[in-house]
Amino acid sequence: MSATFLGTPPFPRAAAQALADTQLRHNLAHATTTIRAKRAAVVAEVDRWEELRLAGAAVKEAALLDLDTHLLRLEEQLQARGAVVHWARDAAEACAVVADVARAHGADEVVKVKSMATQEIGLNEALAAEGIAAWETDLAELIVQLGGDLPSHILVPAIHRNRAEVREIFRRSMAEVGRPAPDDLTDEPAALAAAAREHLREKFLRATVAVSGANFVVAETGTLVVVESEGNGRMCLTLPEVLVSVVGIEKVVPTFADLDPLLRLLPRSSTGERMNPYTSTWTGVTPGDGPQEVHVVLLDNGRTRALADQVGRQALRCIRCSACLNVCPVYSRTGGHAYGSAYPGPIGAILNPLMRGTGDPQTDSLPYASSLCGACFEVCPVRIDIPEVLVHLRSRVVDAHRGDAVPSAEALALRGAAAVLSDARRLGALERLSGRAGRLLERYGGRRLPGGRRGLGRLPGPGAAAWTGARDLPSPPPESFRAWWRRTGRHETSGSGT
Amino acid sequence: MSARRSVLDRVRAALADVDPAARDLVPPPAPQVEPVDPAALLDRFVERVADYRSVVERCSDADVAAAVTAAVLGHVGRAGRIVVPEGLPADVVTSLEAALAAVVVDRPGAALSAYELDALDGVVTTAAVGVAETGTLVLDHGPGQGRRALSLVPDLHVCVVRAEQVVPDVADALARLDPLRPATWVSGPSATSDIELDRVEGVHGPRVLHVVVVDPA
Numbered sequence: 152m153s154a155t156f157l158g159t160p161p162f163p164r165a166a167a168q169a170l171a172d173t174q175l176r177h178n179l180a181h182a183t184t185t186i187r188a189k190r191a192a193v194v195a196e197v198d199r200w201e202e203l204r205l206a207g208a209a210v211k212e213a214a215l216l217d218l219d220t221h222l223l224r225l226e227e228q229l230q231a232r233g234a235v236v237h238w239a240r241d242a243a244e245a246c247a248v249v250a251d252v253a254r255a256h257g258a259d260e261v262v263k264v265k266s267m268a269t270q271e272i273g274l275n276e277a278l279a280a281e282g283i284a285a286w287e288t289d290l291a292e293l294i295v296q297l298g299g300d301l302p303s304h305i306l307v308p309a310i311h312r313n314r315a316e317v318r319e320i321f322r323r324s325m326a327e328v329g330r331p332a333p334d335d336l337t338d339e340p341a342a343l344a345a346a347a348r349e350h351l352r353e354k355f356l357r358a359t360v361a362v363s364g365a366n367f368v369v370a371e372t373g374t375l376v377v378v379e380s381e382g383n384g385r386m387c388l389t390l391p392e393v394l395v396s397v398v399g400i401e402k403v404v405p406t407f408a409d410l411d412p413l414l415r416l417l418p419r420s421s422t423g424e425r426m427n428p429y430t431s432t433w434t435g436v437t438p439g440d441g442p443q444e445v446h447v448v449l450l451d452n453g454r455t456r457a458l459a460d461q462v463g464r465q466a467l468r469c470i471r472c473s474a475c476l477n478v479c480p481v482y483s484r485t486g487g488h489a490y491g492s493a494y495p496g497p498i499g500a501i502l503n504p505l506m507r508g509t510g511d512p513q514t515d516s517l518p519y520a521s522s523l524c525g526a527c528f529e530v531c532p533v534r535i536d537i538p539e540v541l542v543h544l545r546s547r548v549v550d551a552h553r554g555d556a557v558p559s560a561e562a563l564a565l566r567g568a569a570a571v572l573s574d575a576r577r578l579g580a581l582e583r584l585s586g587r588a589g590r591l592l593e594r595y596g597g598r599r600l601p602g603g604r605r606g607l608g609r610l611p612g613p614g615a616a617a618w619t620g621a622r623d624l625p626s627p628p629p630e631s632f633r634a635w636w637r638r639t640g641r642h643e644t645s646g647s648g649t
Numbered sequence: 650m651s652a653r654r655s656v657l658d659r660v661r662a663a664l665a666d667v668d669p670a671a672r673d674l675v676p677p678p679a680p681q682v683e684p685v686d687p688a689a690l691l692d693r694f695v696e697r698v699a700d701y702r703s704v705v706e707r708c709s710d711a712d713v714a715a716a717v718t719a720a721v722l723g724h725v726g727r728a729g730r731i732v733v734p735e736g737l738p739a740d741v742v743t744s745l746e747a748a749l750a751a752v753v754v755d756r757p758g759a760a761l762s763a764y765e766l767d768a769l770d771g772v773v774t775t776a777a778v779g780v781a782e783t784g785t786l787v788l789d790h791g792p793g794q795g796r797r798a799l800s801l802v803p804d805l806h807v808c809v810v811r812a813e814q815v816v817p818d819v820a821d822a823l824a825r826l827d828p829l830r831p832a833t834w835v836s837g838p839s840a841t842s843d844i845e846l847d848r849v850e851g852v853h854g855p856r857v858l859h860v861v862v863v864d865p866a
Contacts, residue, residue, distance in 0.1 A: 222657065240652045290844070309844075340845065371828075374829075383852070390763050390798060400660070410819075411679050425700075425784065426780070428840050431831070432834075433831040433832075440790060459663035464663075
């Protein structure tokens with residue numbers, strides 16, 4: 152039933168497929184427009200939002216620049232409060248820890264709090280391979296799981312589905328895995344939410360093992376923080392006997408007081424609320440309250456690779472609010488699947504290459520999935536300069552391909568340009584040639600571009616076809632600047648200031 | 650090499666370029682809301698709790714038991730069966746017992762199972778802190794508030810918060826809390842916007858949140 156991001160084509164091809172889906176574009180336009188307006192309203196309400204962003208960014212930066220110290224402190228505090236701390240270099244190690252814990256309790260199922268880290272490491276698939284069912288309990292994750300689908304947004308993974316589609320998914324699939332949807336289920340969001348409540352309640356009540364992530368972990372105290380809306384998180388964090396939390400190492404903040412700016416920035420940026428309905432904090436094991444066996448898995452899986460990149464390490468400040476997705480002119484048209492990762496949108500376009508490294512064609516295409524408009528940086532609550540990192544990563548992608556046996560069309564074109572532009576005679580020859588072509592086109596062909604200049608339609612050939620498929624190429628000027636300069640003799644009056 | 654050792658080694662290698670002085674940087678303090686007088690603070694709290702489509706009412710010290718009982722009756726009726734934690738004021742419990750079909754006390758050693766909690770209609774608790782700016786109640790699950798499951802599984806949560814517990818913003822709440830105790834921050838009834846970003850109140854947590862603000866003034 153589960154789908155996978157493996158095999159997603161490079162972004163331009165995946166995006167072209169997504170753009171052809173009119174239903175998807177309608178759903179995305181509606182959802183991103185709604186959430187943008189809500190965010191803007193609650194952000195405008197905060198007098199000193201820019202200072203708050205600075206404070207939030209500084210907290211995360213302070214944590215990252217001294218990460219080893221904070222991780223050791225965290226480990227010590229967690230252990231002192233009765234938690235078991237595990238370290239995982241990669242996805243396979245983290246999944247193995249969770250599977251081992253479930254097996255140790257004879258569990259053939261776990262309930263899950265929505266978690267980007269477990270999505271990233273493919274935990275559900277790894278557990279399924281061990282015969283352990285992982286039940287997603289967030290409404291949107293449930294829609295994605297029941298639909299055999301992939302998440303397409305960090306906050307609202309089923310943003311690509313509308314209410315009618317959700318109703319169909321519930322009616323078709325709930326019965327296969329538990330309590331069926333009611334026969335008279337309508338497509339009202341309230342009715343759909345009620346159906347999810349009924350369906351999941353039996354799973355919450357009987358579960359012995361729960362799996363969560365964490366939005367923040369406090370080094371000073373060993374406190375984990377989960378921010379949510381529905382109460383499914385609280386159910387998982389409270390009712391089962393055993394809790395395993397998979398936490399990226401970049402989630403650490405130094406002190407309990409450091410939560411202040413982050414808890415104020417996140418809900419306003421994310422769901423457009425002053426505060427999300429539920430935030431749970433817990434520190435190890437509390438006798439008589441909640442899980443009596445608590446595990447924390449500290450996950451690297453490429454985070455240290457990102458940390459080593461001096462320009463890119465700021466991406467680890469990300470608090471997964473998804474504001475950058477909602478404002479992105481690219482994401483809001485293509486949706487999240489085209490990015491081929493649990494982390495889509497502008498943040499995904501930098502986080503994936505930073506964590507995985509360059510070299511894979513799909514990952515290498517992501518830094519180009521942007522117009523560099525900068526809207527993502529403007530809304531980012533922790534001031535990640537995404538455009539700066541995108542440009543930096545583009546240069547890394549180019550560098551990674553310098554030694555390719557077959558250079559790309561773009562590399563060839565630029566090599567040709569370098570040869571021409573570095574030699575005045577070659578440039579002159581080319582200008583004469585292009586001037587002739589320009590005069591011919593002026594007389595016989597080309598289209599009028601806005602502004603009156605003539606332009607060319609789509610050109611044939613590798614590279615050229617892709618470039619001109621979405622851009623107008625102005626026809627070459629009949630006369631070059633240098634030719635005009637010579638012809639009009641302006642050089643004789645240079646310096647006269649006319 | 651252990652995973653722990655290699656992750657820590659990778660972190661240190663990744664930070665090799667960082668100036669040791671930068672490791673000790675203390676972030677600048679976050680900006681805080683302008684202070685207001687206590688009456689205005691409480692007004693803001695009440696207004697913002699109501700914004701989440703919670704029910705919110707104010708009462709005096711003497712009327713708490715009556716207000717809580719009326720609130721519970723209004724939502725679940727006389728046949729209602731509710732749970733209360735140990736440490737809820739005795740007059741409130743007495744008043745509830747007189748009005749309802751059943752009032753079960755959850756206490757250590759006699760804790761209700763999740764299934765038993767699910768069969769009950771509501772819960773009454775106190776709170777540890779109220780946050781005016783965000784309309785948030787914080788429970789630290791001390792006496793009168795019960796363990797975390799209590800205020801989660803039943804469908805109605807009536808929560809009593811006192812005026813002196815209300816603080817301006819998040820930083821003040823963090824300062825009042827003991828990080829070693831579990832805490833639950835509650836801002837309105839459970840909600841979701843997962844279908845077309847259309848907000849719907851009431852998913853897995855209590856679908857009704859009724860806040861009684863005790864204001865001696």
